[in-house]
Amino acid sequence: MLRLNRLTLTDFRGYTALTWRPVARISVLFGPNGSGKTNLLEALSLLVPGRGLRGARNADLPRQGGPGGWAVNARLHTQDGETSIGTGADPEADRRVFRLDGAAPRNQADIARLVAAVWLTPQMDRLFQEGLAGRRRFLDRLVWALEPGHAREMASHDTAVGSRNRLLAEGRQDRAWLAGLEDAIARHAVAASAARLSLATRLNAHIQTAAGAFPAARIDLACPIAERLATEPALAVEDWLRAGLEANRARDAAAGTSALGAHRTDMWLTDVTTGTPAALASTGQQKALLIGVILAHSGLIASARGFAPLLLLDEPAVHLDADRRAALWSVLTSLPAQTIVTGTDADIFLPLAGQAEAFATGGGALHPDGRFIRPEAEATPVPAAR
Ligand SMILES: Nc1ncnc2c1ncn2[C@@H]1O[C@H](COP(=O)(O)OP(=O)(O)OP(=O)(O)O)[C@@H](O)[C@H]1O
Ligand SMILES: [Mg+2]
Known part of the structure; x- marks a missing residue:
């Protein structure tokens, strides 16, 4: 099983300092344009080797107006037990580096062995209209x-x-x-x-x-x-x-x-x-x-x-009709994967209320929404053992 227990962002894009402890298997992030939904998913996508769900350049990741570096740290339950994986700017070079339980991993394969993530982004909506480079990238990511x-x-x-x-x-x-x-x-x-x-x-x-x-x-x-x-x-x-x-x-x-x-x-x-x-x-x-x-x-x-990969769904409901939306929520509740799903509007996620946590994004923070699972009360704790 792969579970994210804690995520810490430091000077990553719009986030100065964020600590998030997801409790439910499904988390909803909702908020207006520019409130930090995709940035948070991007941070999670950088827990695996590669350039993340935006294919971003390293230079774009540090918070503008911040000190220059950035870091994403996660506490995960992996097949090896409790593991911490961190990534951030290498102060010496234009590249990002990983930390595995506080030490430099031998190579990126050590990270890829423990974490996997798959994502759906609004950019993929144009996959079939645009050139073959995007489709090839999509295919290679799957591989x-x-x-x-x-x-x-x-x-x-x-x-x-x-x-x-x-x-x-x-x-x-x-x-x-x-x-x-x-x-x-x-x-x-x-x-x-x-x-x-x-x-x-x-x-x-x-x-x-x-x-x-x-x-x-x-x-x-x-x-x-x-x-x-x-x-x-x-x-x-x-x-x-x-x-x-x-x-x-x-x-x-x-x-x-x-x-x-x-x-x-x-x-x-x-x-x-x-x-x-x-x-x-x-x-x-x-x-x-x-x-x-x-x-x-x-x-x-x-x-x-x-183990099921982290499932990062950025605005999956856009373009879907009501039936397909309902079908999507019902599929998500039956999957084993830890899922983080975003949208601009909380209401469309209400069918997930008993099964998901929800957070309003904005101001570099996450604000829990009381209509969904409250972490302290109803949520099923994440098992500590394998
Ligand atoms: N390096 C950076 N430093 C500071 N802010 C940044 C950085 N990179 C991006 N941002 C800002 O972060 C904000 C949030 O972006 P994000 O893409 O996460 O929004 P969103 O909630 O997904 O919005 P939308 O609904 O439009 O997709 C944007 O206003 C963007 O300009
Ligand atoms: Mg977005």
């Missing part, structure tokens, strides 16, 4: 939450692609160097594509069995590498990719980009029941499809890793 090594694979791949682009742009015919980079691209692209393919296959199987209030979505990859991996051994696909990269050098040099590689992958969702592709679905239908994917993903992590 990453299950296979933490995927991030490193993609980073190495992108570095090799960038180096090859530069070499080609400079017009240098350094064959040995180019061949070395193309070999690296081929290996990382095949490993990354295999991980994406495996995620899509597992998630599709899970969505079929998860059958709930939200439409079952099927994920399809638009990716020649993944297509080949479905029928050919990985080594053969690497050879094909290496040969293709070599043959494309002149064309890639002229285009300034690489036509082959894992960065070219696109991803599509289809409503399995109606056969409607997400791009043709209505705004609310798209949102419902995405919620279905996020919930199934959370369930897949729970079954694969033995």
